[in-house]
Each structure stands twice: as C-alpha cells, then as structure tokens.
Ligand code: NAD
C-alpha cells in the first residue's frame with residue numbers, strides 16, 4: 001500500500017514515516033517546510049534503511065498537488081500538515097484558517113478527483129475544551145476556545161459532511177493527547193522554532209542549558225500537587241496508532257473517531273522530576289500565574305482504540321523522559337546546525 005503523508009517532515013509525521021516504512025508501506029511525503037526541514041526525512045531514511053518519495057509542496061498550491069496523485073497511485077492519506085501553535089493562532093487567526101482549512105479543502109478536492117477516499121486526520125484533545133469529567137471519552141461534548149482548536153473542530157465537521165455526501169469515504173479522526181518524546185535512536189525529535197510553547201521541549205531546553213528556568217503555569221489547580229495534569233503520550237506510540245488505523249480504514253468503517261492517549265495523567269512537577277532523573281540535571285523552575293485558556297486536568301479514555309484497533313500506548317513516563325533527553329542532548333540546537341535546514 002502507498003501512503004501519502006502530508007506534513008511528513010514534522011514532529012509526529014517523521015516518526016510516523018519510520019513506523020510506516022518499518023511495516024513495508026510505500027511512503028510519499030509532502031511538506032512545505034514551514035515548520036520543519038528536509039534533514040528529518042534524511043534521518044528517517046537513515047534509521048529505516050529505506051527510501052521514501054518526497055515533494056516540497058504547499059497544500060495551498062492546489063495545481064501542484066495534482067502532480068503527486070498523477071505520479072503515485074495513493075491508497076490512503078495521513079494528513080498532518082497544519083499550523084499548530086495555540087497562542088500564535090490568536091494573533092494571526094486568518095493565517096491559521098487559510099492554511100489549515102484551505103489546505104485541507106485543496107487536499108480533499110484532489111483526493112476526490114483521483115478517487116482516493118481513505119483519510120486519517122490529525123485532530124486534538126483540544127476539541128473537548130474543559131471536560132466536565134475525566135477520563136475523556138470520544139462521545140463527550142466538543143467545544144474550543146481558540147482559532148487553532150476551531151480549525152480542528154471545523155475540519156472534523158467538514159469531514160463528517162463529506163462522508164454524509166459520499167459513503168465511499170473512510171475517515172479516521174484521531175484526537176491526540178500530549179505527544180512527547182523522540183525516536184529511541186535520538187536522531188529525530190521535536191524541533192520547535194524559537195521559544196517552545198509546550199512543556200516538554202521547554203523542560204529539555206532548560207536541562208541542556210539553552211534556557212535558564214521553566215515557568216510552571218499555576219500551582220493552585222485542583223490536582224494532587226496543584227500543577228496541571230495531562231496525558232503525555234510517547235510520539236512512537238502515537239505513530240503506531242496511525243499505522244494500526246490503516247487496516248481499519250480499508251475495512252470501510254465510514255467515519256471513526258479515536259482518542260490516542262495513555263489514559264494516565266501526570267503533573268508538571270512529575271514531568272520535571274522525570275527529566276531530572278533522565279538527564280541527571282536539576283531543572284530550575286518557578287511557579288507563576290496560570291496560563292490563560294489552560295485547564296486543570298485532561299486525560300483520555302483510550303479503550304475504544306484498544307478495542308477497535310488493537311492499539312494501546314506501551315511506553316512509560318521513563319521512556320518519554322529518557323528519549324526526550326537523548327534527542328535533546330544529541331541535538332541541542334535541533335536540526336539547526338545542519339546545512340540543509342531551510
Ligand atoms: P509539526 O509542525 O512538526 O508538523 C506539521 C508539518 O506540516 C510541518 O512539517 C509543516 O512544515 C507542515 N505544513 C504546515 N502547513 C503546510 C502546508 N500548507 N503545506 C504543506 N506542509 C505544511 O507539527 P506536529 O506536532 O507534527 O503536528 C502534526 C499534526 O498533529 C498537526 O496537524 C497538529 O495540529 C496535530 N496535533 C499536534 C499535537 C502536538 O502536540 N504536537 C497535538 C494534537 C494535534
């Protein structure tokens with residue numbers, strides 16, 4: 001089977017390419033490098049010893065997209081490409097709507113034209129807003145509070161409408177919890193541009209000495225130690241979730257929705273301790289005000305994915321912290337020192 005991976009040079013996409021190649025799928029990657037670089041794909045090929053096809057292409061350029069489908073007989077698309085920074089989305093919402101919505105619409109039009117109707121879409125636990133109870137199940141009510149989250153929810157709705165109009169489509173909406181960690185080789189990992197927004201890259205940059213101190217956003221939540229609790233999932237487990245969704249897609253399920261999380265919640269202080277243990281470094285931090293828009297706690301009920309896909313996360317908090325640190329210490333500047341970086 002040949003899989004088109006949009007955004008395949010990015011953090012989750014590159015890890016998914018590895019697992020797809022390991023399972024002998026043919027992989028075609030499309031990415032505009034707006035938040036990544038070609039070096040991640042070089043390393044994917046080095047790690048697996050296999051080649052993938054690659055197009056430097058923007059989903060906003062509809063016509064060039066045709067060429068990919070002319071060149072390859074695609075069986076299914078895994079659609080990662082999108083902008084993902086919540087804070088940034090509140091300052092440049094039009095860019096987020098343009099990129100995420102128009103990019104997806106262009107992709108869907110070309111897929112329809114070439115009769116490729118199997119799609120896995122990267123959604124997010126952000127679509128659950130502030131849940132009334134935990135753990136979060138797929139049928140919980142949906143609400144979003146920022147333009148990034150709204151693009152995810154809108155695309156979910158668009159995809160459901162598409163299926164209603166044409167039952168030949170098979171669409172998996174995968175709602176990720178908090179992806180962290182890196183490939184066990186330490187060759188690929190998360191490479192945020194500028195100051196990290198998310199917790200784990202921030203902690204690991206403090207550990208490696210790039211940043212002086214972590215701000216812990218709030219110490220007075222109604223959680224066991226007062227800091228925010230999240231369902232952190234190892235990016236390799238997440239990547240495997242995509243691979244295990246593909247057989248489900250080709251069984252003609254229509255629209256299916258799965259939480260991809262571990263079902264366990266860890267606090268900010270537990271994550272700090274985890275990285276301290278992995279790195280042998282002390283992480284300097286201070287407790288500051290809550291970050292606007294944050295919720296106290298969020299973790300998944302991931303039993304549906306286990307039952308229907310046979311998938312469950314297997315990597316521990318220790319694995320997540322060890323692999324984050326391994327990547328960070330081997331690549332303190334991410335992919336930046338590499339000459340091919342865009
Ligand atoms: P990422 O930024 O590392 O990867 C996204 C990739 O898409 C990048 O390589 C970027 O260059 C590419 N891209 C963006 N717009 C494009 C366009 N118009 N045309 C072509 N390529 C384009 O992000 P990630 O963390 O790997 O996330 C992948 C997907 O998963 C995103 O859709 C994101 O919203 C979603 N998601 C991520 C998280 C997370 O915490 N990382 C959580 C939930 C959902």
Ligand code: UD1
Pocket residue numbers: 086087124125126149177178179197198199200202214215216217218227228229230268291292293294
């Ligand atoms: C964030 C996004 C969410 C997105 C998810 C995955 C916000 C408000 N939410 O979720 O929409 O789906 O990333 O990309 O941005 N923290 C600190 N200090 C920091 C950074 C984070 O204390 O410097 C805390 C947060 O308050 C939170 C936890 O660490 O309790 C995790 O934060 P983060 O990694 O940003 O993920 P989320 O906020 O869960």
